[in-house]
Amino acid sequence: MRLTTKGRYAVTAVLDLSFHQQAGPVSLADISERQEISLSYLEQLFARLRRNGIVVSTRGPGGGYTLSRPAEEISIAEIIVAVDESYEAANCSETGNCNGHNQCLTHDLWHELSQEIHRFLNGISLAEIHSSQGVAEVAERQNSRYRPQTGIVAPLKKMAVEPAD
Amino acid sequence: MRLTTKGRYAVTAVLDLSFHQQAGPVSLADISERQEISLSYLEQLFARLRRNGIVVSTRGPGGGYTLSRPAEEISIAEIIVAVDESYEAANCSETGNCNGHNQCLTHDLWHELSQEIHRFLNGISLAEIHSSQGVAEVAERQNSRYRPQTGIVAPLKKMAVEPAD
């Protein structure tokens, strides 16, 4: 599992979608304007999100995208993985310099780590972020074009992790 | 916090170092050969690792690198951050498209997430990986040039995370 800006864009966009879909499908043009992500980039991202069953599309006028499931059932991990595609098996074990002999000290480590992070992000649903205090404030700001208060945000609640001491 | 192959390379290299330093400083040439990472790329990585106080260098014949501290006190997060450098503040809040008005829905989310992952990786020390069953096996294989068993590895112990349900 990689963590890059691409996944971040995707999460932003889907989160925006989850905030606005109650009034029907949300067009990418709207998301593009609100989040300042280029339309065509959104098209790329949403093509993958659609192929991965995270969103469904409605064509024609008034069309757009809708979450395929309730926000409670969509995790951050899912979104990031959908948008990244490839890579998972590409780095080791099959291709590359690690196929069959003494290589790749951290192969297993990385795999475990990757899974752990995946598990972590899988435990956070869109709905949880949606209901997070700070995000809601920002979202409202984006609706009503207010000036921001510089206040910092309440941390997400469900994200507590027991650090190994 | 980003997770890319660069950080992975760095962790691999430092882990290799931790396995071999008891006989004195380890040269990058050795690590390069064992881990099949190009010498010059290692030089880049170790320059940053040194600047960040993770390793110390010894010059002259028989020189090389050594961990600056016991492996118990070096976390995976530290290594990855050292090698990544930049980025932390670069994406939002100061530069970019998010400076002062209604932008960046996931800014706070990402920050929290990032910190959470950081906290997680910070809870895993080199020493823990060192003593992890599977990694030790692979390391031994790399020393003695055995053929690998395809067996999968015991998961790291301290990495348990309470998934938000």
Add this chain to the structure above:
DNA sequence: TCAATTCCTAGTAAAATGGTCAAGTATTCG
């Protein structure tokens, strides 16, 4: 039919990644 919208393909500039090359500087063994 018309316009809104998704869908698809192709291309592309800029950045990041992963790595090479070359010319150093320090250190220390002999």
Add this chain to the structure above:
DNA sequence: CGAATACTTGACCATTTTACTAGGAATTGA
């Protein structure tokens, strides 16, 4: 001292990824 070893620095490069542009096709509501 001299040479070998090893780190240091900086320029450079190929490839991939990122983020975006352009253009058009398909679909559908009004």
